[in-house]
Amino acid sequence: MSNLITIDGTQYDVPIVSMKRSADDLYKYAERTEDGVLHSEKIGVYFNYQIVFGKNIGNPAAYAALFAKLTEPKEFHIVKVPDETGTHTFEAYFSNIKDDFVRIRGSTRYIEGLSVNIIARSPAKT
Amino acid sequence: MAKTAVSVVFGDYEFTSEDIREASVVEEFDPMAITLPISTCDLLLYTEDADFSIMNPFRKFLNFRKKQPLSIYEIINGKKELIGLYFLDAWENTSTTLVELRCVDQIGLLDMLPYDGGIWLTPISVSELIGQFSVDTGIQFQIDPDIENEQITGWIPICTYREALQQICFAIGAYALTPRQAGFIKIARLASEHGVVTQGIRSGIAKTGQLRVWQRRWRPAQWELTREAYRFDASQIGTGSPITQRPFVSGIEVTAHNYSLGDEEKDLFDGVLPVGTHKIVFSEPMHSLNVSGGTIDESGANHAFVTVAVEGNVSLTGKVYVVSKNLFSKYISGNGNDDKESIPTIKDATLVNNANAAEVAKRIFDYYQIRLEKRMKLFAPEAAVGDEVFIAVESDQEIRGYIERMEVNLAGGFIAETVVSGDVLILSRDRYAGVCATGQSNVLQYRFRSGIDNQ
Numbered sequence: 119m120s121n122l123i124t125i126d127g128t129q130y131d132v133p134i135v136s137m138k139r140s141a142d143d144l145y146k147y148a149e150r151t152e153d154g155v156l157h158s159e160k161i162g163v164y165f166n167y168q169i170v171f172g173k174n175i176g177n178p179a180a181y182a183a184l185f186a187k188l189t190e191p192k193e194f195h196i197v198k199v200p201d202e203t204g205t206h207t208f209e210a211y212f213s214n215i216k217d218d219f220v221r222i223r224g225s226t227r228y229i230e231g232l233s234v235n236i237i238a239r240s241p242a243k244t
Numbered sequence: 245m246a247k248t249a250v251s252v253v254f255g256d257y258e259f260t261s262e263d264i265r266e267a268s269v270v271e272e273f274d275p276m277a278i279t280l281p282i283s284t285c286d287l288l289l290y291t292e293d294a295d296f297s298i299m300n301p302f303r304k305f306l307n308f309r310k311k312q313p314l315s316i317y318e319i320i321n322g323k324k325e326l327i328g329l330y331f332l333d334a335w336e337n338t339s340t341t342l343v344e345l346r347c348v349d350q351i352g353l354l355d356m357l358p359y360d361g362g363i364w365l366t367p368i369s370v371s372e373l374i375g376q377f378s379v380d381t382g383i384q385f386q387i388d389p390d391i392e393n394e395q396i397t398g399w400i401p402i403c404t405y406r407e408a409l410q411q412i413c414f415a416i417g418a419y420a421l422t423p424r425q426a427g428f429i430k431i432a433r434l435a436s437e438h439g440v441v442t443q444g445i446r447s448g449i450a451k452t453g454q455l456r457v458w459q460r461r462w463r464p465a466q467w468e469l470t471r472e473a474y475r476f477d478a479s480q481i482g483t484g485s486p487i488t489q490r491p492f493v494s495g496i497e498v499t500a501h502n503y504s505l506g507d508e509e510k511d512l513f514d515g516v517l518p519v520g521t522h523k524i525v526f527s528e529p530m531h532s533l534n535v536s537g538g539t540i541d542e543s544g545a546n547h548a549f550v551t552v553a554v555e556g557n558v559s560l561t562g563k564v565y566v567v568s569k570n571l572f573s574k575y576i577s578g579n580g581n582d583d584k585e586s587i588p589t590i591k592d593a594t595l596v597n598n599a600n601a602a603e604v605a606k607r608i609f610d611y612y613q614i615r616l617e618k619r620m621k622l623f624a625p626e627a628a629v630g631d632e633v634f635i636a637v638e639s640d641q642e643i644r645g646y647i648e649r650m651e652v653n654l655a656g657g658f659i660a661e662t663v664v665s666g667d668v669l670i671l672s673r674d675r676y677a678g679v680c681a682t683g684q685s686n687v688l689q690y691r692f693r694s695g696i697d698n699q
Contacts, residue, residue, distance in 0.1 A: 146248070146655075146656050146657035147623075147656055147657040147659055149482050149483070149621065149623075149659075150482070150483050151478060151479055151480060151481055151482055151483065151623075152478035152479075152481050152482070152483055152485065153477075153478040153479045155479060157482075157623050159246065159247065159248060159657040
């Protein structure tokens with residue numbers, strides 16, 4: 119699973135536990151007229167992702183690199199994810215990044231539950 | 245639904261949807277020119293171009309002194325429509341990349357330009373007077389051919405060009421309109437436009453042989469700026485669109501001003517002036533000016549430019565104009581005994597005189613009797629401020645009126661919060677049946693007659 123996501127051209131050897139995709143609509147407006155009919159102007163459809171990664175213990179260095187990438191002080195990143203037939207590459211920002219420190223034994227940190235929301239900058243479909 | 249996008253053009257620089265965070269216009273007009281509203285445009289732009297930084301002394305855009313013109317467009321389903329020509333009024337860099345602009349229309353620009361006024365004892369045509377405004381200000385006007393030869397007499401004090409234009413429009417019953425015009429101010433009259441609307445009986449072109457409409461029918465050419473009327477029903481009007489009633493007005497009082505040459509002489513200036521040319525302004529119109537200690541280079545009814553060659557005492561005198569004032573009025577009751585609070589008075593219309601005051605009073609009175617106000621949300625409408633509209637309301641009735649105000653969200657789908665003033669349209673078949681207004685008991689039986697016939 120670790121090869122399924124590429125961020126800014128780099129793949130990270132961290133297992134992916136789940137990857138949820140949502141197609142979200144954004145409208146300029148959506149209002150009803152007096153006859154009850156809805157009128158709207160759709161800006162586009164955005165493909166957004168919620169990814170949960172596996173534990174760090176398999177490759178602590180890759181996990182640290184991934185966390186560092188996700189928390190970079192940079193507005194947007196180029197993300198490549200798989201879709202039904204190939205891959206989908208898009209510009210996105212990351213939000214709601216969090217993980218759990220399970221325990222620390224000696225110099226070894228056990229971390230799990232890293233999750234991130236990947237929000238598309240532009241619509242995938244207009 | 246329509247696909248919309250906004251575009252803002254500064255000279256050869258264009259902001260498109262990807263640069264525009266917010267864009268809205270408030271477009272207004274007053275059909276009777278009781279006021280001359282300024283239409284405004286607010287923009288929030290995203291730019292990394294240093295030419296739009298308020299801190300950049302070498303910027304090439306947005307020179308405050310020049311009132312940078314910008315054209316606003318809306319692209320609706322691929323078709324680019326001009327919203328209007330606006331001029332920068334205020335500018336703020338809210339961050340390094342966000343620029344907030346507040347702009348006004350040509351009437352707003354006229355409001356920034358001082359006018360020396362003048363007095364016309366012999367009539368001057370509207371086209372000549374407004375033509376001079378165009379020369380003075382660089383702003384273009386388009387005048388309805390039906391009113392361009394209307395004659396003006398009276399006085400305009402020192403004011404702004406906007407106030408002067410309001411005086412002219414008010415005196416002749418015209419309006420001034422800038423929204424959706426191609427860079428000019430449209431001067432027209434509702435009744436005049438109404439006469440050529442291409443809508444059957446409402447166009448005034450009902451049938452052949454009707455003397456009342458003969459002149460309009462054979463008008464040499466229909467004015468190119470004439471707009472069609474628009475119809476709206478429940479499928480086009482957003483929910484929450486109330487109808488309200490404007491305040492009751494039981495009469496109108498207009499003061500007519502009639503000017504003539506007077507003989508009384510007044511001192512206009514007496515004091516020491518340094519070498520140079522000095523502008524002296526008067527608090528009332530003057531004629532037959534005399535100066536000592538200098539020479540008059542140029543003068544008008546309200547001012548004189550005096551050149552002083554050697555510093556010393558300068559004395560300027562002139563003769564007054566005599567103004568006689570008469571009150572013209574129109575009341576519902578006919579005698580003016582109504583509640584005075586419901587009778588507006590117009591005292592400062594100095595281009596209204598004995599010749600046109602009665603007509604002005606009737607026109608304003610009739611306008612105030614149109615009391616229905618329909619507020620509605622329209623989605624990318626073709627109709628614009630100043631257009632005649634017919635709005636289907638409950639009970640199979642229609643409101644006929646004019647769009648007086650639109651607040652349009654240009655970046656949010658071209659949704660227009662619209663205000664229409666109008667009245668219930670009485671169909672001609674009902675009018676013939678004697679149904680002129682609700683509540684008239686003597687015509688009630690005629691109203692239901694058709695129903696009885698059908699039984």
